[in-house]
Amino acid sequence: MEKTSTDAFPSTMNSSEKQETVCIFGTGDFGRSLALKMLQCDYSIVFGSRNPLRSSLLPNGAEVLSYSEAAQKSDIIILAVHREHYEFLKELTEVLKGKILVDISNNLKINQYPESNAEYLAQLVPGAHVVKAFNTISAWALQSGALDANRQVFVCGNDSKAKQRVMDIVRTLGLTPLDQGSLMAAKEIENYPLQLFPMWKFPFYLSAILCVFFFFYCIIRDIIYPYVNGKKDSTFRLAISIPNRIFPIAALTLLALVYLPGVIAAILQLYRGTKYRRFPDWLDHWMLCRKQLGLVALGFAFLHVLYTLVIPIRYYVRWTLKNRTITQAKAKTEDPFSTSTAWLNDSYIALGILGFFLFVLLGITSLPSVSNMVNWREFRFVQSKLGYLTLILCTAHTMVYGGKRFLSPSSLRWYLPSAYVIALIIPCTVLVIKFILILPCIDKTLARIRQGWERNSKQTSNGQHLKQSSIYLDSQL
Numbered sequence: 353m354e355k356t357s358t359d360a361f362p363s364t365m366n367s368s369e370k371q372e373t374v375c376i377f378g379t380g381d382f383g384r385s386l387a388l389k390m391l392q393c394d395y396s397i398v399f400g401s402r403n404p405l406r407s408s409l410l411p412n413g414a415e416v417l418s419y420s421e422a423a424q425k426s427d428i429i430i431l432a433v434h435r436e437h438y439e440f441l442k443e444l445t446e447v448l449k450g451k452i453l454v455d456i457s458n459n460l461k462i463n464q465y466p467e468s469n470a471e472y473l474a475q476l477v478p479g480a481h482v483v484k485a486f487n488t489i490s491a492w493a494l495q496s497g498a499l500d501a502n503r504q505v506f507v508c509g510n511d512s513k514a515k516q517r518v519m520d521i522v523r524t525l526g527l528t529p530l531d532q533g534s535l536m537a538a539k540e541i542e543n544y545p546l547q548l549f550p551m552w553k554f555p556f557y558l559s560a561i562l563c564v565f566f567f568f569y570c571i572i573r574d575i576i577y578p579y580v581n582g583k584k585d586s587t588f589r590l591a592i593s594i595p596n597r598i599f600p601i602a603a604l605t606l607l608a609l610v611y612l613p614g615v616i617a618a619i620l621q622l623y624r625g626t627k628y629r630r631f632p633d634w635l636d637h638w639m640l641c642r643k644q645l646g647l648v649a650l651g652f653a654f655l656h657v658l659y660t661l662v663i664p665i666r667y668y669v670r671w672t673l674k675n676r677t678i679t680q681a682k683a684k685t686e687d688p689f690s691t692s693t694a695w696l697n698d699s700y701i702a703l704g705i706l707g708f709f710l711f712v713l714l715g716i717t718s719l720p721s722v723s724n725m726v727n728w729r730e731f732r733f734v735q736s737k738l739g740y741l742t743l744i745l746c747t748a749h750t751m752v753y754g755g756k757r758f759l760s761p762s763s764l765r766w767y768l769p770s771a772y773v774i775a776l777i778i779p780c781t782v783l784v785i786k787f788i789l790i791l792p793c794i795d796k797t798l799a800r801i802r803q804g805w806e807r808n809s810k811q812t813s814n815g816q817h818l819k820q821s822s823i824y825l826d827s828q829l
């Protein structure tokens with residue numbers, strides 16, 4: 353599309369303090385809500401409607417005309433009409449020439465049409481300057497003022513002056529415009545409101561897979577095995593014992609998976625000898641949802657702690673203790689006190705408590721109100737260094753919990769080791785690789801690569817450098 357300057361049209365100011373006149377096509381929900389908000393901000397509003405005389409419920413102070421009459425009143429026209437009805441604009445091509453057409457439309461499905469609604473509009477009315485905006489704001493939020501959750505308005509368009517004027521309106525309405533570039537970005541902007549928690553999808557699916565896998569694993573080891581071998585009904589374990597295995601295991605595994613992409617990235621950088629090559633998409637995406645992975649892990653850790661707190665009041669636990677005491681009294685024997693067991697027991701619980709404390713600290717620093725108070729270095733220190741310490745403590749907690757039984761053949765059931773042994777595979781792998789990576793000789797090379805040094809620097813010209821998008825997580829914080 354050719355870029356014509358929007359200087360040609362002067363902004364239609366009514367008086368010194370009054371804002372300009374803006375035309376809104378369509379008297380539906382969104383058109384009315386936007387008009388009300390704009391009138392409150394001192395704009396003059398002219399509606400364009402199929403039936404100017406029959407339009408009702410319109411905010412006081414707004415004028416209603418036919419589409420072509422309304423278009424002549426302003427050089428900014430906000431199109432509050434569904435894409436399916438854009439056809440009528442073809443007849444207005446002459447009137448709309450050189451005007452700013454703001455496309456606010458959304459679709460019902462991702463990629464519903466081959467081209468974005470805004471690009472389609474630009475094809476329909478080639479003489480106008482199409483700007484995409486407002487589609488992520490709901491009519492209800494505009495009217496009720498409940499915009500705290502999302503004040504961001506993504507804006508894109510090919511004519512920078514037209515885009516600037518729309519961004520000025522957005523700002524005047526008390527919203528935050530975010531320039532997303534040319535109209536080519538419209539498709540992505542239109543997809544935003546249709547995505548349901550995009551960054552949470554991977555963590556949720558992953559935790560669902562982990563939980564299902566360990567659920568069946570525990571059912572086999574803790575319920576089916578005792579039944580087959582001793583006709584014992586252990587189904588009551590489904591309520592607390594098994595969840596209190598699945599949840600901590602999920603917490604530990606997910607925590608390790610937060611730190612695994614960092615070490616994979618480091619290995620890739622070492623192997624390639626440069627930081628200027630993009631990571632594969634899967635790694636990029638994984639890196640970008642580490643915060644969400646971490647928070648889901650924290651949720652599971654909380655559940656584990658709650659389930660652990662109720663252990664002493666469980667009937668099964670009280671019965672076992674009482675029964676053992678009675679059996680010992682009858683047999684006139686007693687368990688000798690084992691200092692090493694006491695040490696192991698206290699140690700694993702202490703490690704769990706400390707690990708959980710740091711875990712919560714990580715969660716607190718990820719709250720925007722807290723992360724905004726610390727600078728980038730401090731945030732990285734907490735997230736990276738304390739994060740690894742959390743992983744070390746939680747892994748140690750699980751290992752010491754295994755204690756003397758850890759890897760002993762007697763704890764195998766149908767050749768299956770205890771669930772926590774499997775849960776330790778990923779955390780231990782991450783910690784071992786991290787340990788290797790921080791060995792001085794490797795760490796030095798990695799640090800140089802991350803400062804921009806390249807092993808084969810002669811082969812790559814500076815102009816071709818591609819920045820890795822995943823490392824820069826600041827936008828997420």
Ligand SMILES: Cc1cc2nc3c(=O)[nH]c(=O)nc-3n(C[C@H](O)[C@H](O)[C@H](O)COP(=O)(O)OP(=O)(O)OC[C@H]3O[C@@H](n4cnc5c(N)ncnc54)[C@H](O)[C@@H]3O)c2cc1C
Nearest residue numbers: 611614642643646647650714715718735736739802823825
């Ligand atoms: C409860 C909880 C909450 C979390 N909240 C957040 C959150 O709010 N936000 C968030 O982003 N993550 C969050 N996370 C995820 C995680 O803690 C962070 O992503 C953490 O930074 C990952 O650490 P890393 O060492 O693997 O980091 P990486 O960023 O992968 O860094 C690895 C190493 O490379 C270095 N490095 C990385 N990039 C560069 C570069 N471009 N140049 C030079 N050196 C570089 C770093 O100094 C670091 O030593 C959370 C995790 C948990 C468990």
Ligand SMILES: NC(=O)C1=CN([C@@H]2O[C@H](COP(=O)(O)OP(=O)(O)OC[C@H]3O[C@@H](n4cnc5c(N)ncnc54)[C@H](OP(=O)(O)O)[C@@H]3O)[C@@H](O)[C@H]2O)C=CC1
Nearest residue numbers: 378379380381382383401402432433434437457458490491
């Ligand atoms: N509602 C919301 O919360 C949001 C809506 N949007 C977008 O805003 C646009 C308008 O949405 P909304 O106001 O909810 O929709 P409505 O159905 O409430 O309003 C659409 C308006 O379009 C006009 N129109 C023009 N031609 C036709 C036609 N052939 N058939 C029917 N109506 C026509 C009508 O106005 P008239 O009768 O005056 O001609 C009608 O009132 C959509 O593109 C939507 O995706 C974006 C973000 C949020």
Ligand code: HEM
Nearest residue numbers: 597600601603604653657660704705707708746750771772
């Ligand atoms: C206040 C903090 C914590 C306490 C008091 C605690 C206590 C316990 C206890 C008592 C057990 C044994 C449960 C049983 O006998 O069934 C256990 C097991 C376990 N804990 Fe913790 N824990 C804490 C935090 C954590 C954290 C933060 C993690 C990991 C992220 C974790 C991971 C595990 C794992 C993987 C097991 C083994 C589960 C199994 O297979 O039975 N714990 N913990």
Ligand SMILES: [Fe+3]
Nearest residue numbers: 353354355356
């Ligand atoms: Fe143009």
